Amino acid sequence: xxxxxxxxxxxxxxxxxxxxxxxxxxxxxxxxxxxxxxxxxxxxxxxxxxxxxxxxxxxxxxxxxxxxxxxxxxxxxxxxxxxxxxxxxxxxxxxxxxxxxxxxxxxxxxxxxxxxxxxxxxxxxxxxxxxxxxxxxxxxxxxxxxxxxxxxxxxxxxxxxxxxxxxxxxx
Amino acid sequence: xxxxxxxxxxxxxxxxxxxxxxxxxxxxxxxxxxxxxxxxxxxxxxxxxxxxxxxxxxxxxxxxxxxxxxxxxxxxxxxxxxxxxxxxxxxxxxxxxxxxxxxxxxxxxxxxxxxxxxxxxxxxxxxxxxxxxxxxxxxxxxxxxxxxxxxxxxxxxxxxxxxxxxxxxxxxxxxxxxxxxxxxxxxxxxxxxxxxxxx
Amino acid sequence: xxxxxxxxxxxxxxxxxxxxxxxxxxxxxxxxxxxxxxxxxxxxxxxxxxxxxxxxxxxxxxxxxxxxxxxxxxxxxxxxxxxxxxxxxxxxxxxxxxxxxxxxxxxxxxxxxxxxxxxxxxxxxxxxxxxxxxxxxxxxxxxxxx
Numbered sequence: 001x002x003x004x005x006x007x008x009x010x011x012x013x014x015x016x017x018x019x020x021x022x023x024x025x026x027x028x029x030x031x032x033x034x035x036x037x038x039x040x041x042x043x044x045x046x047x048x049x050x051x052x053x054x055x056x057x058x059x060x061x062x063x064x065x066x067x068x069x070x071x072x073x074x075x076x077x078x079x080x081x082x083x084x085x086x087x088x089x090x091x092x093x094x095x096x097x098x099x100x101x102x103x104x105x106x107x108x109x110x111x112x113x114x115x116x117x118x119x120x121x122x123x124x125x126x127x128x129x130x131x132x133x134x135x136x137x138x139x140x141x142x143x144x145x146x147x148x149x150x151x152x153x154x155x156x157x158x159x160x161x162x163x164x165x166x167x168x169x170x171x
Numbered sequence: 172x173x174x175x176x177x178x179x180x181x182x183x184x185x186x187x188x189x190x191x192x193x194x195x196x197x198x199x200x201x202x203x204x205x206x207x208x209x210x211x212x213x214x215x216x217x218x219x220x221x222x223x224x225x226x227x228x229x230x231x232x233x234x235x236x237x238x239x240x241x242x243x244x245x246x247x248x249x250x251x252x253x254x255x256x257x258x259x260x261x262x263x264x265x266x267x268x269x270x271x272x273x274x275x276x277x278x279x280x281x282x283x284x285x286x287x288x289x290x291x292x293x294x295x296x297x298x299x300x301x302x303x304x305x306x307x308x309x310x311x312x313x314x315x316x317x318x319x320x321x322x323x324x325x326x327x328x329x330x331x332x333x334x335x336x337x338x339x340x341x342x343x344x345x346x347x348x349x350x351x352x353x354x355x356x357x358x359x360x361x362x363x364x365x366x367x368x369x370x
Numbered sequence: 371x372x373x374x375x376x377x378x379x380x381x382x383x384x385x386x387x388x389x390x391x392x393x394x395x396x397x398x399x400x401x402x403x404x405x406x407x408x409x410x411x412x413x414x415x416x417x418x419x420x421x422x423x424x425x426x427x428x429x430x431x432x433x434x435x436x437x438x439x440x441x442x443x444x445x446x447x448x449x450x451x452x453x454x455x456x457x458x459x460x461x462x463x464x465x466x467x468x469x470x471x472x473x474x475x476x477x478x479x480x481x482x483x484x485x486x487x488x489x490x491x492x493x494x495x496x497x498x499x500x501x502x503x504x505x506x507x508x509x510x511x512x513x514x515x516x
Contacts, residue, residue: 007347010354014325016332037289045358048295049326054308056210058226059219065205066198067444068419069230073194074446076235104386127491127499138487138503141433147496148428151489153479153503 001034009035013042127151182246190237197237201230204247208254214323215258217312225261229254251328259339262316290358295365310360318353321346400448401469401493402515407443407459410436410507418442425511428498436507446515449475462505467512477512481505 011017012025029036058065127149129138141150177185177199188196208229213222233250240249295303311319320339324330332350336343408421408429418440421429429439442460449455449469458464466478475493479486479501491499495514502509 003348007351010347010351011332014332034289037291041290041358042354044290044293044295045354045361046326048293048303048361049307049322049357052300052303052307053210053214053327054304054311055206056213057206058209058223060223061443062202062205063445064443065223065227066201069201069227069234070194070198070446071444072227072231073234076231104382127489129490130488131486143428143431146428146431146498147494148432148498148500149491150432150434150500150502151487153487153501 001038005035006038009039010042013039013046183242186237186240186242186246189234190240197234200246204250205230207247208250211251211254211323211327212258214311214327215255215316215320216261217316217319221261225257226254229257232257255324255328255338259320262320266316288359290362295361306361306364307357309364310357313360314353314356318349318356321349322353322357325350400450401473401475402446402448403467403475403493404444404446404513404515405457405459405465405467406441406445406511407463408439408509408511409442410434410439410509412437414438416440421511425498429500429509429511432500434509442508459510460508463508463510465510465512473514475499475512477501477510479510 008017008021008025009029012022015022017025029039126142127140129140129151131138131153137154139152139154141152142148143150175193175195177188177193177196180188180196180199182200182203185196185200189200205226209222209226212225212229213219216222216225229250232253236253240246295306298306311322314322321335324335324338325332330338332343332346335346335350339346406421406425408425409416409418410429412435414437416438420426421439421441426439430437445457445459447455447457447467449467451469451471454466454468456464456466462482464480464483466480468476468478470476470490473492473494475491477489477491477499479489486503487501489499489501493499493512493514497513499512500509501512
């Protein structure tokens, strides 16, 4: 049996032959045991693979798998400029002059009477930390040049933070 | 981002919503079909991390090309094709020249598979479906990327020779030779696995 | 056009009005945040996606014992002014973030549903809040989303 005959057998199995050729191949397999044997093997393999694709699961949690896709989608999408302030300005431009005096009055009252949330924090960049477990301490480090604040919660008896580096603030 | 719960929506509705920019709808599609897309990528690459990366890349491309999805096929079929093309690009970049080269040279002349004796007894007869899947997975891992690709595209994607040739970028003759070799090798591997089990 | 249209008084009123709107809008703005659950390791080949070089640099300057950091989970979310948002980063790690206004946040760190601590902190663009200690080598990195 040469390669051309073998590939014809396969094409016959896969329904890729025109009808006349298919009839010839069928007749051949009925008189040639080697051809019949090879056809049977090909048929068994095809049957085994049909609907036997291995069932696999993504080896990552749903959230983690999605988070990478989401991040890339957002990175690739053109930034959507939503500047409602500007559009508000544009829309309100015709009200500016009549409303100017009223706005000045409101501004004065606003700054006199308000107590913004930041007033409650001694320094907006220094965190205020509250531990909710009685057995926990909190240690804070600030890296001002990088704008990073680390808050580390540890058992009350443990003052060593995370060993190997001295627990001093970084400036 | 909309907080609408899409878990009970069908794929068609999800695709419609996703095309309008609803990322949450697309997330639901990803959640539903990620295993299938990943399985396809793994079948072709046989490398877990590559398969994860490629399947994620497929989803990103799917989002970008949602406007091109016409509904001629199912959404999963469409996504699978995107994934397959990415895997093929990946495999082309990664093409290794090891013992595969002997098989590649013989692809056209049809030498190697002639030496494989015909497997007379069906090596998968009597196997439970789960066990059969496992054996096929093990055997697929032993094929070269080129042979595995045509086998996966023909047997799992139900593509015709002509479609495989177009997808892979080779001649129909090459597709037929590789498929023939892959099947013969698969039969021999499955028989080997059966013999090991019976011992 | 008459020069009276651009009289100094009118220009000052217009400027004050713009300031009022801008200030009010800034205070009312939602905060778009990103929270990463990061695991620290001294093994450069540890499983996971390495954090971005920007975050790696920030974490490297902190008194933590690890050399390498990998993202376990990443969530982006928005919190309206005055509102809170609960985010689950893993089965063992949840956070609640409250937008206190003026780019201030209150981060509540929870471990398996139990409150560990609360942190009130300024979180302007470019600033990063790192919290940990309750869960092995896992830390939470919170910042405004890009």
